[in-house]
Amino acid sequence: MRPSTHRQSETKAMPIERGKRILMRGNEVVAQAAMDAGCRAFFGYPITPQNQIPDYMARHMPEVGGVFLQAESEVSAINMVYGAAAAGVRVMTASSSPGISLKQEGISYIAEAELPCVIVNIMRGGSGLGNIAPSQADYFQSVKGGGHGDYRTLVLAPWSVQELYDLTREAFDLADRYRGPVLVVGDALLGQMMEPVVLAEEVVDPSSLPAKPWATTGARGRPHNVINSLYINPPDLAASNMRLQERYQEAARREVRFEGEHLEDAKIAVVAYGTAARVAAGAIKEARAEGVQVGLFRPITLFPFPSTQLAEVADKVDTILVVELSAGQMVEDVRLAVEGRAEVRFMGKCGGVVFTPAELVEAMTSLAREGH
Amino acid sequence: MATGERQVVFSRPESLAPVRMHYCPGCTHGIIHRLVAEMLDEFDLVERAVGIAPVGCAVFAYDYFNCDMIEAAHGRAPAVATGVKRVRPDLFVFSYQGDGDLASIGMAETIHAAARGENITVVFVNNAVYGMTGGQMAPTTLLGQVTSTTPFGRDAKTAGHPIRMCELLATLDGPAYLARVTVTSPRRVREAKRALRRAFEAQERGLGFALLEVLSTCPTRWGMPPEKALSWVEDEMTTQYPIKEFVCAEELRGDKAEGDS
Ligand SMILES: Cc1ncc(C[n+]2csc(CCOP(=O)(O)OP(=O)(O)O)c2C)c(N)n1
Ligand code: SF4
Numbered sequence: 001m002r003p004s005t006h007r008q009s010e011t012k013a014m015p016i017e018r019g020k021r022i023l024m025r026g027n028e029v030v031a032q033a034a035m036d037a038g039c040r041a042f043f044g045y046p047i048t049p050q051n052q053i054p055d056y057m058a059r060h061m062p063e064v065g066g067v068f069l070q071a072e073s074e075v076s077a078i079n080m081v082y083g084a085a086a087a088g089v090r091v092m093t094a095s096s097s098p099g100i101s102l103k104q105e106g107i108s109y110i111a112e113a114e115l116p117c118v119i120v121n122i123m124r125g126g127s128g129l130g131n132i133a134p135s136q137a138d139y140f141q142s143v144k145g146g147g148h149g150d151y152r153t154l155v156l157a158p159w160s161v162q163e164l165y166d167l168t169r170e171a172f173d174l175a176d177r178y179r180g181p182v183l184v185v186g187d188a189l190l191g192q193m194m195e196p197v198v199l200a201e202e203v204v205d206p207s208s209l210p211a212k213p214w215a216t217t218g219a220r221g222r223p224h225n226v227i228n229s230l231y232i233n234p235p236d237l238a239a240s241n242m243r244l245q246e247r248y249q250e251a252a253r254r255e256v257r258f259e260g261e262h263l264e265d266a267k268i269a270v271v272a273y274g275t276a277a278r279v280a281a282g283a284i285k286e287a288r289a290e291g292v293q294v295g296l297f298r299p300i301t302l303f304p305f306p307s308t309q310l311a312e313v314a315d316k317v318d319t320i321l322v323v324e325l326s327a328g329q330m331v332e333d334v335r336l337a338v339e340g341r342a343e344v345r346f347m348g349k350c351g352g353v354v355f356t357p358a359e360l361v362e363a364m365t366s367l368a369r370e371g372h
Numbered sequence: 373m374a375t376g377e378r379q380v381v382f383s384r385p386e387s388l389a390p391v392r393m394h395y396c397p398g399c400t401h402g403i404i405h406r407l408v409a410e411m412l413d414e415f416d417l418v419e420r421a422v423g424i425a426p427v428g429c430a431v432f433a434y435d436y437f438n439c440d441m442i443e444a445a446h447g448r449a450p451a452v453a454t455g456v457k458r459v460r461p462d463l464f465v466f467s468y469q470g471d472g473d474l475a476s477i478g479m480a481e482t483i484h485a486a487a488r489g490e491n492i493t494v495v496f497v498n499n500a501v502y503g504m505t506g507g508q509m510a511p512t513t514l515l516g517q518v519t520s521t522t523p524f525g526r527d528a529k530t531a532g533h534p535i536r537m538c539e540l541l542a543t544l545d546g547p548a549y550l551a552r553v554t555v556t557s558p559r560r561v562r563e564a565k566r567a568l569r570r571a572f573e574a575q576e577r578g579l580g581f582a583l584l585e586v587l588s589t590c591p592t593r594w595g596m597p598p599e600k601a602l603s604w605v606e607d608e609m610t611t612q613y614p615i616k617e618f619v620c621a622e623e624l625r626g627d628k629a630e631g632d633s
Pocket of ligand 1: 427428429430446469470471473474497499501502503504505510
């Protein structure tokens with residue numbers, strides 16, 4: 001077929017400045033972070049509110065000699081990720097909630113086949129087609145495995161554009177270290193907002209990364225490699241499952257991340273991540289100005305969940321207030337961690353509705369009034 | 373040659389692992405495997421090839437070829453092959469897929485890999501049935517054919533019509549090579565080998581998507597003795613699925629691709 005004469009975009013690639021504060025959109029920062037981490041392949045399918053990630057990749061991946069491909073569906077995209085990861089390349093896909101649902105079979109295969117890759121979910125309101133507003137309703141899907149079988153994915157939950165950069169980069173190291181898929185979860189707000197960010201001066205040269213002797217790159221001078229998740233003999237599959245479980249336990253020992261604010265004197269600890277934590281932090285400042293002794297516990301790794309650390313906080317406070325952009329998902333993990341050490345209250349907004357700081361201040365002050 | 377001196381005239385291809393295959397007696401998956409291995413040998417690819425195994429009776433193909441292998445999810449082999457080939461264009465990437473895998477659950481992956489002219493080689497084994505799961509209807513099941521899910525014969529009114537993949541893909545601009553062959557007789561096998569050579573050559577020359585459809589037997593799920601299964605391919609399948617070259621890039625005509633086996 002003859003190529004059409006559609007106009008070419010005139011926009012010139014602007015060199016980004018590193019090592020100083022610049023203004024960038026969350027989604028674009030995710031894409032840049034991946035390339036800075038040595039990611040050289042991106043496969044995706046359009047879905048709002050993450051479209052700036054593939055757009056940015058399409059424009060900039062060729063500059064670093066990488067591969068960008070718009071797949072025919074999220075199902076294909078994740079299977080292209082499977083192939084590229086099997087060939088030993090740092091690879092990423094990004095999507096939003098409905099698209100991430102479609103990827104689940106592939107993620108399960110990738111996990112059992114022990115392939116490193118990074119998957120970004122810029123969450124939107126669900127269920128079903130839902131809407132394109134900010135949401136955290138994919139918490140269960142993210143941290144409990146998501147697809148079929150006995151696997152988990154490490155889950156990182158940034159709350160700022162800077163953290164989108166730092167954690168997306170780190171996700172690639174974690175994926176290689178634990179040989180599995182790592183999820184970075186943001187939401188429509190984080191992906192769309194523009195904020196100052198400092199991009200690191202050093203970027204990863206993929207050729208400097210440790211070799212992957214298990215990769216399928218041609219059986220030259222070694223026996224053939226097989227990337228597989230089929231273990232027809234149950235004890236073999238059990239052994240593979242358990243190998244994954246050991247890795248998760250190691251990750252729980254080494255990789256748990258969280259942040260605390262104003263917890264020293266707190267009687268109320270708000271537990272929130274991502275955008276919800278962002279709104280809560282502002283509200284906490286206001287409530288403290290009104291004399292409420294309230295602090296913030298912010299999980300940064302959602303899996304492994306900072307359970308031990310949260311239990312320690314629970315020992316010191318009267319009430320834990322879980323604030324989520326969902327009908328109540330992380331609150332279950334909080335209850336498991338707290339094990340009755342403190343009263344756990346839940347405050348959620350779902351369907352893409354976001355809290356106003358005033359609503360949260362009101363919740364905190366009324367909790368304080370209740371005598372907690 | 374001195375009289376009495378012995379010479380090896382026939383042996384297992386080096387790319388084919390010396391293990392026992394799990395295929396049923398009379399199943400032609402084994403012949404097709406051998407042809408693929410002969411091509412891997414002929415093009416000296418065993419150190420540079422990555423094969424993608426399907427979900428279906430050929431799922432264990434990763435144990436049978438000596439090259440690097442990836443086991444894909446049901447139907448997703450062309451997407452997995454795309455992932456490998458795009459990041460490592462220097463590798464030779466092939467998939468080996470059944471009709472359920474390629475023409476039903478993996479239809480989107482197949483058509484789009486073909487439309488993109490993805491530089492991969494697909495070996496498509498069409499046995500008109502789901503072998504692995506117990507003989508259910510496949511997208512290529514013939515009208516009137518009895519399967520476990522069309523117990524009264526496939527009726528177009530309720531179960532739709534068979535899909536001719538080569539004909540479908542031939543409408544696209546991406547494929548460099550598309551052909552249908554079978555392996556029901558020594559002559560057919562030789563023709564199949566010639567076609568497979570072109571399907572390999574297409575990728576080696578960077579011409580684009582190549583797919584070879586091989587009409588194959590499933591005596592077990594067809595409920596036929598092996599010999600009868602072979603004649604069923606010739607008598608019934610080839611009328612619905614004509615043996616033919618559908619697309620052959622100019623560059624593949626003549627020279628090496630023309631050579632006999
Ligand atoms: C997602 C998914 N759906 C269904 C199956 C079950 N399944 C395994 S093989 C197969 C059909 C295989 O038929 P075909 O591709 O024609 O290959 P054959 O076994 O005939 O060689 C099905 C449906 C599966 N493994 N995964
Ligand atoms: S079930 Fe059919 S396709 Fe599968 S191995 Fe047996 S004969 Fe071959």
